[in-house]
Amino acid sequence: MPKARRSNDWGFPRWRGYGSSREATSVRICDRHGCEEKGDCPAPKSPNSPDRWYFCQRHAAEYNKGWDYFEGLDKEQAAERAKAERQESAGYAEASHYGWSGSGDGSRSADEMRALDVLELEADAEFPAIKKAWREKAKTVHPDVKPGDAEAAAEFQKLQLAYEVLKAAEERREWRG
Known part of the structure; x- marks a missing residue:
């Protein structure tokens, strides 16, 4: 009877890389009919639904092409939402002078x-x-x-x-x- 070999998946540090397991990995295929690409970009099937489509990069871009954040809002509601989001991110805008403000490597005024x-x-x-x-x-x-x-x-x-x-x-x- 052959001697059993010990697995390389024991102890610390792990002796084999994390992506090198021997088990088959499941790859999700793009949900677009006829596409055989890897579907790794989730998109909602309908508003407020936990169900998702999974598209490849190309079809996700096509799906999101006509997306409008302010769709269904009138002018006043859209302005109110934009104002609220500006207020929420005011801390980032206030601290923007700490970052680089233009092209160059910072050595020129x-x-x-x-x-x-x-x-x-x-x-x-x-x-x-x-x-x-x-x-x-x-x-x-x-x-x-x-x-x-x-x-x-x-x-x-x-x-x-x-x-x-x-x-x-x-x-x-x-x-x-």
């Missing part, structure tokens, strides 16, 4: 980010790229190139200010080391 937008550059642009973009744009609207053009002069001033903000920030970074 808001003024620098606006200056980069004026020069149409990405948030991580290096100073040589900033200088190059400023020169190219400034050459097209310089008062010597377009004398008497008020729009060009205003655009040149905007570009000049953006460059000065970024240059001062670069000098501060170099100074800090």
